[in-house]
């Protein structure tokens with residue numbers, strides 16, 4: 069490996085001494101890639117095609133020991149570091165320009181202990197890896213709704229999906245994590261070991277160290293869940309969403325319904341005349357007995373005149389992957405997000421008005437329903453603060469042609485501004501883009517000061533800074 073010129077954390081460049089690289093290569097079990105190595109371009113690519121960065125060195129780790137070696141190298145030579153789990157984060161913080169990318173994607177094992185109902189999961193696993201391994205035993209941990217997302221970044225920010233109203237956030241099911249801290253030490257974080265670190269990694273992102281293994285509590289789920297879409301024309305959305313918000317007040321935690329405003333994709337169950345026209349899609353999931361779900365969902369399915377209703381039993385793993393074709397990597401993406409306590413009349417008007425001029429067939433406005441078990445955990449119990457948010461909006465700008473950047477980004481920002489009066493002021497850290505570092509304190513609300521103190525303790529030199537960074541560097 070040639071001695072590469074690398075970017076330093078202090079903003080300059082340095083040449084890594086050959087002997088440092090030689091001793092890293094001798095001990096490293098994974099793969100070290102420089103800019104000329106085969107596979108380098110694939111390794112630096114991430115989900116959001118707007119991010120095009122070139123690390124000087126990629127340490128594709130095979131073991132926790134490899135992670136510690138890479139952290140030692142970076143610490144000793146002031147090297148700028150980024151950490152890649154699944155590479156899905158919209159902000160692109162998995163990859164840095166000119167520095168060292170610590171790539172965990174090969175550490176993707178999932179080991180299930182059926183009798184203890186626990187899973188030990190590597191930080192390179194995707195949600196699909198976790199779901200497949202756990203569902204083989206009829207078990208699951210609540211995770212997100214796109215199976216190619218990385219478990220690591222999702223968990224470190226909180227993690228929610230179809231099961232969260234009944235089983236909590238992903239972090240609410242985290243039992244312990246193995247962490248390499250900024251000084252290269254390997255520690256375990258749990259309620260009894262380094263409990264302050266355990267508190268911080270449950271929502272505080274990668275600010276305090278690199279997680280090399282997660283241990284999750286599992287629950288019986290499925291194998292089938294009642295799930296699917298109910299689709300209405302956008303013109304009906306104001307009426308349907310007013311009914312929806314009242315209906316949800318009477319539903320149990322096992323029932324969840326997210327909604328999406330977008331142009332209809334050419335889905336086989338939609339009449340061709342609807343393809344490309346604006347619609348409201350209600351995405352329903354009931355994580356309990358199918359017959360109970362049928363009964364709970366009936367009034368919502370019966371309301372108005374849907375143009376499609378494909379709610380039926382699906383294998384849980386299939387439902388977890390059902391949106392994947394709309395969320396493939398390689399597109400340009402720009403997001404704006406708000407938390408809400410309710411879907412108010414004013415918010416409905418803003419959403420519908422902006423959906424009428426949605427700038428690209430791939431772009432959508434998605435609103436997730438939270439509450440339930442998520443809200444029953446006190447706000448200070450984990451770093452994830454906004455337990456009171458009942459709905460999370462993700463204005464998901466998505467398009468292919470770079471010439472549309474200004475139009476699509478402009479539309480997303482306008483919608484975000486128009487929705488601000490109805491929002492709580494909080495935001496989910498995992499939905500922040502690269503230009504929203506200023507919103508990090510808002511992502512943590514009343515927990516922010518405690519996170520800043522924890523950052524000073526575990527990473528005083530801000531080694532882990534290519535992220536939604538907490539606190540001023542000391």
Ligand SMILES: Cc1cc2nc3c(=O)[nH]c(=O)nc-3n(C[C@H](O)[C@H](O)[C@H](O)COP(=O)(O)OP(=O)(O)OC[C@H]3O[C@@H](n4cnc5c(N)ncnc54)[C@H](O)[C@@H]3O)c2cc1C
Nearest residue numbers: 153154155156157212213218220221222227228274278279
């Ligand atoms: C299409 C799509 C759908 C999504 N749906 C949901 C959803 O339903 N629910 C939800 O909660 N979120 C969802 N998200 C958001 C998702 O949780 C975040 O994008 C998350 O950060 C992705 O994790 P990752 O490991 O793939 O990302 P990466 O980009 O690899 O990492 C994200 C951040 O975490 C840090 N990091 C990664 N691994 C580690 C580690 N092991 N130790 C320390 N730091 C680490 C990185 O440095 C980076 O700052 C979705 C995202 C996408 C793109």
